[in-house]
Amino acid sequence: xxxxxxxxxxxxxxxxxxxxxxxxxxxxxxxxxxxxxxxxxxxxxxxxxxxxxxxxxxxxxxxxxxxxxxxxxxxxxxxxxxxxxxxxxxxxxxxxxxxxxxxxxxxxxxxxxxxxxxxxxxxxxxxxxxxxxxxxxxxxxxxxxxxxxxxxxxxxxxxxxxxxxxxxxxxxxxxxxxxxxxxxxxxxxxxxxxxxxxxxxxxxxxxxxxxxxxxxxxxxxxxxxxxx
Ligand SMILES: Nc1ncnc2c1ncn2[C@@H]1O[C@H](COP(=O)(O)OP(=O)(O)OP(=O)(O)O)[C@@H](O)[C@H]1O
Numbered sequence: 001x002x003x004x005x006x007x008x009x010x011x012x013x014x015x016x017x018x019x020x021x022x023x024x025x026x027x028x029x030x031x032x033x034x035x036x037x038x039x040x041x042x043x044x045x046x047x048x049x050x051x052x053x054x055x056x057x058x059x060x061x062x063x064x065x066x067x068x069x070x071x072x073x074x075x076x077x078x079x080x081x082x083x084x085x086x087x088x089x090x091x092x093x094x095x096x097x098x099x100x101x102x103x104x105x106x107x108x109x110x111x112x113x114x115x116x117x118x119x120x121x122x123x124x125x126x127x128x129x130x131x132x133x134x135x136x137x138x139x140x141x142x143x144x145x146x147x148x149x150x151x152x153x154x155x156x157x158x159x160x161x162x163x164x165x166x167x168x169x170x171x172x173x174x175x176x177x178x179x180x181x182x183x184x185x186x187x188x189x190x191x192x193x194x195x196x197x198x199x200x201x202x203x204x205x206x207x208x209x210x211x212x213x214x215x216x217x218x219x220x221x222x223x224x225x226x227x228x
Pocket of ligand 1: 012015016035039042
């Protein structure tokens with residue numbers, strides 16, 4: 001589903017964010033990307049969504065070879081991907097339901113389908129009583145649920161999450177992880193970059209650890225650190 005082959009990313013300032021990285025993620029897997037600040041976790045995700053291109057090596061995502069993907073085909077790649085970020089990135093002037101609907105409007109889905117799908121997905125994330133709430137009327141955990149609903153509403157094959165619990169307290173984070181786990185169990189591949197040792201240790205899923213852009217560990221049912 002995702003394959004990085006000898007990927008190196010050097011930014012214009014000379015920083016080597018990823019170095020000769022080869023990783024493969026199969027369909028339906030749940031993978032944590034861990035590592036210290038600056039180890040390359042976000043860069044990994046940005047390359048997968050083709051927000052950045054590697055200097056060397058190549059990526060295959062949802063059956064597409066990214067170096068061969070014409071720029072006009074990037075939107076079709078992104079339709080296969082859902083993204084969740086630490087800071088939610090919701091539209092402040094739209095309600096929860098409108099934020100989710102917007103993801104379908106921009107890809108031209110018909111109105112009747114939007115009207116049917118949006119309540120379904122908001123129910124899935126446990127926000128059936130918050131359809132008409134604006135982001136500022138929601139807690140951090142609820143805002144993250146809206147952002148997961150928006151990422152998932154188009155039933156992407158891959159969900160990419162960059163520190164999705166980074167702004168949330170431990171209790172709220174557990175709820176978000178249960179939701180991501182449920183989404184994973186529907187067959188969606190989930191890749192999550194995180195610092196959250198407690199979450200990684202409690203989920204016991206595959207752990208890929210980066211250090212200065214190098215792969216230093218790839219463990220099937222891992223914990224955050226060897227000592228953890
Ligand atoms: N657009 C950019 N231009 C220049 N350097 C960058 C850019 N983006 C990231 N970097 C550098 O690349 C390295 C890897 O950054 P990255 O954001 O991938 O790390 P990270 O593991 O996600 O860190 P954090 O956990 O702090 O978010 C860092 O040294 C960072 O400063």
